[in-house]
Amino acid sequence: MMESEAIWLTIAGLTLVTIVTRNLFLALGHRIALPERVQQALRYAPACALVALIVPEVVLQSGTLALDFGNPKLIASITAAAILLLTRRAVPAIALGMLAFTLVRMF
Amino acid sequence: MPLQAIFGRDAQLATLRRSAFVRGARAAAPALVATSIWGLVTGVAMIKTGLSTGQALAMTLLVYAGSAQMAALPLIAVSAPVWVVVLTAVIVNLRFVIFSATLWSYLGRLPLLRRLVLGYLTADIGLALFMNRYADAPVEQRGSSEQVWYLFGSCSATWLSWQPMSIVGIFLAGYFPAQWGLEFAAILALIAFTVPLVVGRPTLAGCLTAGLVAVLAAALPLKLGLLLAVIAGVAVAMTVDLLGTRTTRRPSA
Numbered sequence: 001m002m003e004s005e006a007i008w009l010t011i012a013g014l015t016l017v018t019i020v021t022r023n024l025f026l027a028l029g030h031r032i033a034l035p036e037r038v039q040q041a042l043r044y045a046p047a048c049a050l051v052a053l054i055v056p057e058v059v060l061q062s063g064t065l066a067l068d069f070g071n072p073k074l075i076a077s078i079t080a081a082a083i084l085l086l087t088r089r090a091v092p093a094i095a096l097g098m099l100a101f102t103l104v105r106m107f
Numbered sequence: 108m109p110l111q112a113i114f115g116r117d118a119q120l121a122t123l124r125r126s127a128f129v130r131g132a133r134a135a136a137p138a139l140v141a142t143s144i145w146g147l148v149t150g151v152a153m154i155k156t157g158l159s160t161g162q163a164l165a166m167t168l169l170v171y172a173g174s175a176q177m178a179a180l181p182l183i184a185v186s187a188p189v190w191v192v193v194l195t196a197v198i199v200n201l202r203f204v205i206f207s208a209t210l211w212s213y214l215g216r217l218p219l220l221r222r223l224v225l226g227y228l229t230a231d232i233g234l235a236l237f238m239n240r241y242a243d244a245p246v247e248q249r250g251s252s253e254q255v256w257y258l259f260g261s262c263s264a265t266w267l268s269w270q271p272m273s274i275v276g277i278f279l280a281g282y283f284p285a286q287w288g289l290e291f292a293a294i295l296a297l298i299a300f301t302v303p304l305v306v307g308r309p310t311l312a313g314c315l316t317a318g319l320v321a322v323l324a325a326a327l328p329l330k331l332g333l334l335l336a337v338i339a340g341v342a343v344a345m346t347v348d349l350l351g352t353r354t355t356r357r358p359s360a
Contacts, residue, residue: 022227044310045340047305051305051336053174054294
């Protein structure tokens with residue numbers, strides 16, 4: 001466990017990280033001329049970034065790949081994605097995904 | 108606070124803004140249960156890590172970045188050097204740089220303060236919702252009042268579902284068992300709002316690559332795997348695009 005001062009310093013650092021990452025372009029956008037190529041890349045970046053954030057959370061169990069039916073997160077995610085593709089509605093997808101997650105964890 | 112202070116004095120304009128704001132907030136509604144649970148879990152996790160109440164409150168209100176906070180907490184627990192924690196958060200949050208660059212073409216003409224407020228509020232769900240709806244908006248129509256207030260509505264709703272619950276988590280941490288798995292609801296919500304973004308062959312190829320690389324490189328320090336995954340995903344998406352295997356609907360430039 002960190003010392004109290006170090007934690008406060010960390011919180012200050014993380015605050016700065018949030019402000020800078022979320023606002024860098026919005027504050028300075030007019031001074032940064034993005035090349036055509038980069039603008040093209042940006043169309044694909046949000047979806048890629050979100051997928052890169054999600055997939056390891058789902059298929060890794062304490063660092064090891066778990067692509068089997070015993071992995072509740074995998075079953076839940078497949079359930080949620082399937083329901084979403086079928087119904088196009090987020091609420092049933094999240095709710096039934098959570099149900100599948102709980103069921104697989106229990107049994 | 109009088110509504111005039113938020114939506115302006117011009118009645119017609121205020122109605123338009125308010126309806127866009129409400130549409131945005133409604134669009135975010137399906138995610139709000141998940142984000143509030145995620146906020147609660149993050150609040151609990153901060154206290155369980157050993158942060159004081161004041162530190163946890165400061166962290167939730169100032170940092171407001173669930174995945175960066177969750178990445179930082181285990182490092183705080185093992186007394187990692189401050190710069191390691193901060194650098195890890197930079198990499199986890201790099202996607203926000205991409206998001207804000209994406210939003211620039213929509214928000215660039217707003218006054219600086221509004222840009223900054225919207226930038227601070229725009230986390231994953233708000234961005235995913237916004238791109239679902241307006242990714243194909245023609246360049247000359249970007250930055251309309253309707254778009255700006257839609258974004259403000261969905262992001263305010265997310266913020267308001269996250270913060271109070273995070274604070275509840277901070278004060279009631281003692282009552283929560285360590286392993287409930289509730290935080291997974293947040294991942295499901297992210298999935299629900301990310302799947303509709305994966306339209307067209309280049310995006311699909313990019314996302315598959317990003318997912319694969321993120322898993323293969325997950326063990327890299329400082330969450331560098333996340334960065335590698337985005338770079339690889341975007342490179343593959345652009346290659347597929349250039350090869351001309353275009354499908355019916357492409358996100359517009």
